[in-house]
Amino acid sequence: MIDSQSVKADAVVGADSRGFDGGKLINGRKRHVVVDTLGLLLAVTVTAADVGDRAAAEVLLAQVADAHHLLELVWADGGYTGGLINHCFTALALVLAIVKRSDGQKGFVVLPKRWIVERFFAHLMRTRRLVRDFERRTSSAEAVIYWSMNLLMTRRLARPHPSRA
DSSP: OEEEEEEEBOTTSOGGGOEEETTTTEEEEEEEEEEOTTSOEEEEEEEETTSOHHHHHHHHHHHHHHHOTTOOEEEEOGGGOSHHHHHHHHHSOOEEEEOOOOTTOOSSOOOTTHHHHHHHHHHHHHSGGGSSBOOSSHHHHHHHHHHHHHHHHHHHHHSOOOOOO
16 A cells, blocks of 8 residues: 655755645645555655655655565555556556545545555554654654654564464
8 A cells, every 4th residue: 555644844854855735735744655454664755745646656666666576466545546557567567556435425534445554644643753754854754754663563563462272
């Protein structure tokens, strides 16, 4: 599953890595993530908020396809339609499936399969340092996201499992 999240940037974030997301009206950065079906992070890239989802997805999906050779299907929302679907199929051998809402749904509804990445963003927001982007460099912002994901994974591993009888 691929998605992006716009977050406000702190005053220490330079103008070279800051942008304005007109859709969400946020001045800051955008986190583009790819997660697996368990909601665990496969890859992340942080850009200025004015970078489009499709442009960042081309680079991010190329990184994911190189690192995870068995990956065949990626779910995305309607923001990733267009030429990206053909690019993924021809250049990366990935099927990019767009999860759309049905015609009868109105308002904010979490779509099937989309809850996985939305839950991931909720885990990031539980790490208070990630509520706003405080990092000077985008590489530092990506490292903090990986750090937060390590916390989540170690909590899941340390969780007591019920005994199987």
